[in-house]
Amino acid sequence: MYSLYARVNNGFAFMSSCLMAMLAAIALSSFLFTADPKGQLTIFNFKVYASADAKADSRFQEIGLARFNLTADLTPLFHWNTKQLFIYVTAEYNNSDGTHNEVTMWDRIVRRKEDALIDVVAPPKYPLRDMRYSFKKSSPVQFALKYNLMPYVGALTYGEAARTEPQPFPPKVGKL
Amino acid sequence: MTDLFSQVFYKNIDFEGQRVTEKATHYALVIISIFSFLAGFALQSLQATFALFGGLVLVLSLVIIPPWPAYNAHPVEWLPSKGTKKSE
Numbered sequence: 002m003y004s005l006y007a008r009v010n011n012g013f014a015f016m017s018s019c020l021m022a023m024l025a026a027i028a029l030s031s032f033l034f035t036a037d038p039k040g041q042l043t044i045f046n047f048k049v050y051a052s053a054d055a056k057a058d059s060r061f062q063e064i065g066l067a068r069f070n071l072t073a074d075l076t077p078l079f080h081w082n083t084k085q086l087f088i089y090v091t092a093e094y095n096n097s098d099g100t101h102n103e104v105t106m107w108d109r110i111v112r113r114k115e116d117a118l119i120d121v122v123a124p125p126k127y128p129l130r131d132m133r134y135s136f137k138k139s140s141p142v143q144f145a146l147k148y149n150l151m152p153y154v155g156a157l158t159y160g161e162a163a164r165t166e167p168q169p170f171p172p173k174v175g176k177l
Numbered sequence: 178m179t180d181l182f183s184q185v186f187y188k189n190i191d192f193e194g195q196r197v198t199e200k201a202t203h204y205a206l207v208i209i210s211i212f213s214f215l216a217g218f219a220l221q222s223l224q225a226t227f228a229l230f231g232g233l234v235l236v237l238s239l240v241i242i243p244p245w246p247a248y249n250a251h252p253v254e255w256l257p258s259k260g261t262k263k264s265e
Contacts (some may be wrong), residue, residue, distance in 0.1 A: 002195040005186050007243050012202045016234060019210040023230070026214055027223070081221040153223055 027082055028155030034080045040073020040119065042090065042163035049136055049173045051093050063136050063173055065129030067092070067106065071121045071146060073162050076152055079114040086111040087149040088119065088162075094170075096131050097138035104129050106144075141167035185243060194248025200243050205241075209233045 002008050035088040047067040069090060078086060089108035095101050111117050131139070146163040190198070209230060217226025 002199050003187070003189045005242060005244060008198060009238075011199070012206075012238065012241060015202060015206050019206045020230075023210050023226070025224070028219060081217065081223050081226075132191075173263050 024154050027163060028152070031080070031152055031155045031158070032120065033084045034078075034082075035097075036077030037160065038073065038162055040071065040075070040146055040163040042073075042144060042165055043070045044068070044144050045070065046166055047168065047171060049171055050175060051173050056073050059089070062130055062134050065092070065136060065142075065170065066125050067121070067129075067144065068124050069107070071119055071123070071163070073119040073146060075111065075117040075148060075162065076114050078148065078160075079117060082105065082152045082155060084112075084151050084153045087151065089126075090149055091145050091147060092129055092142050093145060094142040095140040097133050097135070100132075102131065124127045128166075132146050134175075136170040139170055141169045188244040190244050191250075191252050192247035193251035194244075198248065202237070202241050205237050206234070209237065 002011060008113065047065070050064045050066065051061040052064045054066045071090065073088075075086060078129075087103045087108065087110055092104045092106055093102065104127075106127055106129065107123060108126065109119075111119075129136075145161055145163045147159065147161050149156045150160070152158075213226050213229035213233065216221060216229055
């Protein structure tokens with residue numbers, strides 16, 4: 002500490018250590034916030050279409066589309082360490098192989114607390130398509146609203162805010 | 178080395194001043210970190226935490242880093258010189 006340079010060097014190094022400790026404390030403080038908000042998800046107009054996409058073996062891929070009505074108050078999730086929320090509506094089912102599938106139909110990024118009051122009537126952004134090309138022998142499907150809380154510092158956390166009753170896949174109609 | 182920058186940059190401080198500045202940076206930085214964390218947590222604002230931290234560190238550096246005359250108030254007292262034993 003005998004010269005100005007020595008004081009700057011020592012002070013900056015110790016300040017870096019203090020900053021690291023503070024960031025660790027901020028990351029740990031996320032665990033104090035245990036909000037578990039719930040919402041309401043209703044599906045209507047769930048249809049399965051045959052798509053006109055030609056595949057290598059020229060079978061028709063079946064496409065599932067479901068409009069939905071979504072209301073949720075996710076504002077309790079916004080605390081000081083919340084950078085943004087990634088919310089998404091998924092369709093979960095077991096296909097004819099027995100494999101459990103979780104397909105995202107719709108998603109949104111919520112960056113501010115004011116935008117966390119969700120009230121949406123929307124068509125799906127992304128269709129339901131199965132590796133087995135058809136939904137004929139699949140289990141009934143449950144739709145769920147899930148969220149992913151992304152902090153400024155720390156671990157990503159996931160949660161579920163709504164889930165519907167299982168409903169079977171409707172028979173295929175027409176072409177899309 | 179006559180301009181103000183060189184005079185300030187290269188000036189040393191005495192041992193008592195070094196001891197004081199070292200203790201002061203350690204205690205002050207710990208207190209600043211704890212205080213800005215708690216204040217930001219109470220206000221639920223990460224911006225408040227880092228603004229407070231940055232501002233207080235700036236104030237601290239104005240106190241610690243320049244070689245103020247107060248840090249030179251205890252100069253080393255050298256013993257009186259004895260005559261050299263080398264033959265001239």
